[in-house]
Amino acid sequence: MxxxxxxxxxxxxxxxxxxxxxxxxxxxxxxxxxxxxxxxxxxxxxxxxxxxxxxxxxxxxxxxxxxxxxxxxxxxxxxxxxxxxxxxxxxxxxxxxxxxxxxxxxxxxxxxxxxxxxxxxxxxxxxxxxxxxxxxxxxxxxxxxxxxxxxxxxxxxxxxxxxxxxxxxxxxxxxxxxxxxxxxxxFKITASIDDFIQRVREEPYSTYETTQRYEALINKYKITNKNVTQYNDLAYFLEKRGAYKESIFVLRHIVKDFPSRTVAYINLGDALWGKKDRDKAKDAYQTYIKLMKERGNESKIPKQVFKRVSL
Structure with missing residues (x-):
């Protein structure tokens, strides 16, 4: 002593x-x-x-x-x-x-x-x-x-x-x-991406917290055409559970590997907005709007996106 x-x-x-x-x-x-x-x-x-x-x-x-x-x-x-x-x-x-x-x-x-x-x-x-x-x-x-x-x-x-x-x-x-x-x-990741999605949907934050957990997950299962939808779903449910920094981490990896993946940008905007990082959220929404217009889907853009960008 x-x-x-x-x-x-x-x-x-x-x-x-x-x-x-x-x-x-x-x-x-x-x-x-x-x-x-x-x-x-x-x-x-x-x-x-x-x-x-x-x-x-x-x-x-x-x-x-x-x-x-x-x-x-x-x-x-x-x-x-x-x-x-x-x-x-x-x-x-x-x-x-x-x-x-x-x-x-x-x-x-x-x-x-x-x-x-x-x-x-x-x-x-x-x-x-x-x-x-x-x-x-x-x-x-x-x-x-x-x-x-x-x-x-x-x-x-x-x-x-x-x-x-x-x-x-x-x-x-x-x-x-x-x-x-x-x-x-x-982390020693043994769970699948789907296991993670289920965990995020059903279990307490302590079981899926920290961005470094998702770094380990992505290192084990590289983001590919075959699993990018699963990763996007994972990020979506993280955002819905209020795990904004974890959701943002996954989404930034998605758009890095798939820069034209439109849905990832609206999800990224939502997560950044939830984290109260409004300027970066607007940047993500603007990219989403641009991609939607290029595809002729402007009419499908949620009104909330335009409202947030205009604030």
Whole structure:
């Protein structure tokens, strides 16, 4: 826990250590109790020498210590908590970041349903450790398309300051309403387009929300002459259910591949109008009117379209 002073080294060595001031005290990290602590050799300051990281085992506390290697002697360089939470996420590992960016990755996981993860990316610069960013992975166990949200949150926080000052806190993961724009959302699509249409017509918004779901659907089933009507129907029912951004996403893909598909433009205009994006809605309606006139179908244009364009 952030506000709990860590006294394990005091008990082990009889030393008084501040949470903020680090005197690089000489110590043998291997003297920690292996039943309560994980002890790993990792280069924490990226000088090419293996150092030591010691942290509490799951459900045994939340302590974290970095010891740097100076001529094969080890000195305390960081003392804090390992981002474990009571009744929540627990630290499960620490290792060099996979992107070869000279950063450490502290991995925490949630042991309950969904098996979520938070990875804390730590860099070392000018003898200071910084929490650069957190990467949150949220799995939706009951989502029909296997939804997984991956959100990278910039932090840029001096760890020493974070551990010593109660008024410093981490930036949080975006809310679910913001994730379609701010996060990467992955899906494993197994349902058909018709299954999606039925879902949109009958089920709650949470089962068919986010534009990235439809990006995954279109990636699996490319829009073709054979299925463009199904996609148009899907977009139509999305608009009728008030899922405007999802409807617009599908329709823009339709008109990109089929720029002369007249019905898509009136549906796009309706969805944009529902989203209160009136100028873009009028543009879509104007294209619809133009195509209808070219086909000699001006008399079939709904009066509402002319009314909206004239506003």
């Amino acid at each position: 952030k506000n709990v002073v860590i006294n394990s080294l005091t008990g082990i060595l009889g030393l008084t250590l501040s949470m903020f001031v680090f005197s690089y005290t000489l110590y043998d990290p291997q003297k920690f109790d292996e039943e309560s602590y994980e002890i790993k050799k990792i280069d924490v300051n990226f000088d090419g020498k293996l150092d030591y990281v010691v942290y509490s085992k799951p459900f045994m506390g939340d302590e974290l210590y970095f010891f740097v290697n100076k001529n094969n002697k080890y000195y305390l360089s960081l003392k804090g908590y390992n981002f474990s939470q009571d009744g929540g996420y627990i630290m499960t590992n620490i290792y060099p970041a996979s992107d070869k960016s000279n950063r450490l990755n502290i991995r925490t996981s949630f042991p309950g349903a969904g098996n979520g993860e938070i990875n804390y990316l730590i860099s070392y610069e000018n003898k200071k450790y910084f929490l650069d960013e957190t990467i949150h992975t949220v799995r939706y166990s009951f989502d029909k398309d296997g939804r997984v949200d991956i959100c990278t949150v910039k932090q840029n926080i001096d760890l020493q300051m974070l551990y010593s000052k109660s008024n410093i806190s981490l930036h949080e993961i975006p809310s679910e309403d913001e994730r379609d724009e701010k996060c990467t959302i992955l």
